[in-house]
Amino acid sequence: MKNLNFDFTVNKKTNTVHVTRDFNADASLVWDVFTKPELLDQWWAPQPWKSETKSMDFTEGGRRLYAMVGPEGEKHWAIADFTSITPKTNFKYLDAFTDADGNLNDEMPRSDWNLDFIDKGETTTVDIQIRHKDLADLEMIIQLGFKEGFSMTMKSLDELLEKLKE
Amino acid sequence: MRRDIFQAIADPTRRAILTLIAAQAMTPNAIAEHFDSTRQAVSKHLKILAECDLLQQEQRGREIYYKLEVDKMKEIDKWLEQFRKIWETRFSQLDDLLDKLKNNRP
Numbered sequence: 001m002k003n004l005n006f007d008f009t010v011n012k013k014t015n016t017v018h019v020t021r022d023f024n025a026d027a028s029l030v031w032d033v034f035t036k037p038e039l040l041d042q043w044w045a046p047q048p049w050k051s052e053t054k055s056m057d058f059t060e061g062g063r064r065l066y067a068m069v070g071p072e073g074e075k076h077w078a079i080a081d082f083t084s085i086t087p088k089t090n091f092k093y094l095d096a097f098t099d100a101d102g103n104l105n106d107e108m109p110r111s112d113w114n115l116d117f118i119d120k121g122e123t124t125t126v127d128i129q130i131r132h133k134d135l136a137d138l139e140m141i142i143q144l145g146f147k148e149g150f151s152m153t154m155k156s157l158d159e160l161l162e163k164l165k166e
Numbered sequence: 167m168r169r170d171i172f173q174a175i176a177d178p179t180r181r182a183i184l185t186l187i188a189a190q191a192m193t194p195n196a197i198a199e200h201f202d203s204t205r206q207a208v209s210k211h212l213k214i215l216a217e218c219d220l221l222q223q224e225q226r227g228r229e230i231y232y233k234l235e236v237d238k239m240k241e242i243d244k245w246l247e248q249f250r251k252i253w254e255t256r257f258s259q260l261d262d263l264l265d266k267l268k269n270n271r272p
Binding site: 004006007008010017019021023024025029030032033039042043044045046047 | 178249250251252253254255256257259260261262263264265267268
């Protein structure tokens with residue numbers, strides 16, 4: 001498979017994380033894997049974590065309530081409140097950490113997500129901007145990546161990537 | 167002028183320069199040869215990287231060589247690498263899923 005463009009940058013001035021990636025599929029398929037819960041759950045959580053969507057109403061004003069399930073079975077609940085949807089082109093949402101019933105954890109920051117889907121024929125570029133309220137929030141979210149074990153050791157990851165490439 | 171290190175690495179040319187000089191110390195001329203942009207443009211990028219303490223300068227005879235300030239780079243890396251890895255893993259998983267879905271299409 002050809003090398004797919006991937007770009008990841010953090011802009012501390014605008015408190016924004018910017019992720020761009022090309023996918024080897026047409027825009028309508030890529031749109032589906034980002035917006036249909038049964039498909040989202042198959043890739044959203046980096047292994048060995050799993051994503052489990054409890055409910056999802058993909059409409060403007062609708063909400064996705066899902067858990068990131070850790071290797072020990074621990075669940076971290078989160079929501080996405082969809083604020084704007086332009087089919088196959090763009091959607092926006094506000095995320096938050098919650099309990100299993102979707103009650104907001106006020107101690108945790110929320111961030112604004114903007115996802116653009118750019119139709120390139122056989123491939124599709126997805127451009128994701130995650131904006132945080134301030135720099136402290138951004139740093140907190142990134143540090144959480146370490147603490148909550150959303151990520152794994154480099155070694156197991158490298159092994160996983162090798163396996164996925166085969 | 168002090169600059170934000172994250173701004174420095176937000177630019178693709180500057181990231182390419184860092185990758186180049188991570189492998190070996192290079193003169194500004196040698197660096198510029200790797201890019202289509204003008205010498206002046208490359209010097210400007212080098213200046214920004216120097217202001218972020220990402221460059222080590224070494225005088226060898228008449229020439230100045232630039233080398234990557236590895237410790238400074240590690241600072242950013244530690245912070246970002248795990249976060250970036252999450253996205254890489256996620257997207258590898260998504261690549262697999264997309265392949266699977268394409269093969270199942272009628």
